[in-house]
Amino acid sequence: MTTNNDQTYIDKVLKGDANAFSTLVERYKNMVFTLALKMVKNREEAEEISQDTFIKAYKNLNKFKGDSKFSTWLYKIGYRTSLDNLKKNKGKYNIDTIDEITINKIKSTEGILESIERKERAEVINTCMLSLPEDERAILWMFYFDELSLKEIIEVTDFSEANVKVKLHRARKSLLNIVEKKVEPELINHYGRK
DSSP: OOOHHHHHHHHHHHTTOGGGHHHHHHHHHHHHHHHHHHHHOOHHHHHHHHHHHHHHHHHTGGGOOSSSOHHHHHHHHHHHHHHHHHHHTTTOSOOOOOSSOOOTTOGGGHHHHTTSOHHHHHHHHHHHHHTSOHHHHHHHIIIIISOOOHHHHHHHHOOOHHHHHHHHHHHHHHHHHHHHHHHHHHHHHHHOOO
16 A cells, blocks of 8 residues: 555665665655654654654564555554653653644634634644643544544554544544633633624
């Protein structure tokens, strides 16, 4: 299932051309870093997790069978590495802002957020997303921001299909409630009651 282009570089690495792996790193470094950053909420840790992810992928490349996309396999390694880091450093970090959030993909909140400036919307969504439990936040990010399919999310998380659907539904509902509670008072304060 991996793209032929990825498979070409994978084959080169497996035949001893270590430099070919740099093409895969270049292709997927932003995806891995973004995943790590949204999970650990700390730039330095996210950079370290990204490096660890690529090291693990390189060392285990011979275990990649090609029955899923390489990006999904790599995403799973990044997800597991981030979870390991969170467990190891539980409570170490404050909630920091996640940079460059695209809020256009959460359609259900658009009506509520129409009257808030774009930058303010990104800050509101960022704050609200960080209020979700880690597993729900991660699944919501995978589905809406990374645009992974349900099948890919199942592969990454090892959750059952039913569990992923429940967590995704619960995360959407929770996010909408959080946004409504946060935004409505701000709108009333900013624009006054009608």
